[in-house]
């Protein structure tokens with residue numbers, strides 16, 4: 204379903220002239236029968252409608268420092284650091300992409316717990332994180348900050 208189809212489906216369900224036909228206004232048993240009949244298509248339409256409007260997701264500015272200089276990247280709180288950085292041309296080595304190998308490590312000047320949340324880190328210990336190390340493949344931003352792209356072995 205493209206964007207226009209999604210828009211018209213959402214407008215249709217909000218149209219008072221057609222609202223009597225929407226599952227919301229039917230008895231529970233009839234709603235259940237209709238929702239079962241439309242199956243995945245209905246779920247897609249409903250999900251698309253929920254995505255419209257203002258987003259509550261916060262974005263942060265993360266400055267990556269690599270051998271080519273500074274690159275500022277806006278990253279949402281629900282995005283891992285690695286992929287938007289790669290898309291912006293930052294040179295970050297990576298391999299496993301699940302927090303195990305340590306290839307994607309970056310260094311923050313402070314306690315990394317103050318600027319990111321890790322989800323899936325299996326490489327860094329707490330002392331390394333408190334010393335500023337983080338894994339870009341499993342780290343979500345929680346503040347604006349600068350990050351050197353390097354590996355703990357380079358220290």
Ligand code: FES
Pocket residue numbers: 296297298299300301302303304305306307308326338339340341
């Ligand atoms: S790519 Fe392996 S830990 Fe991030």
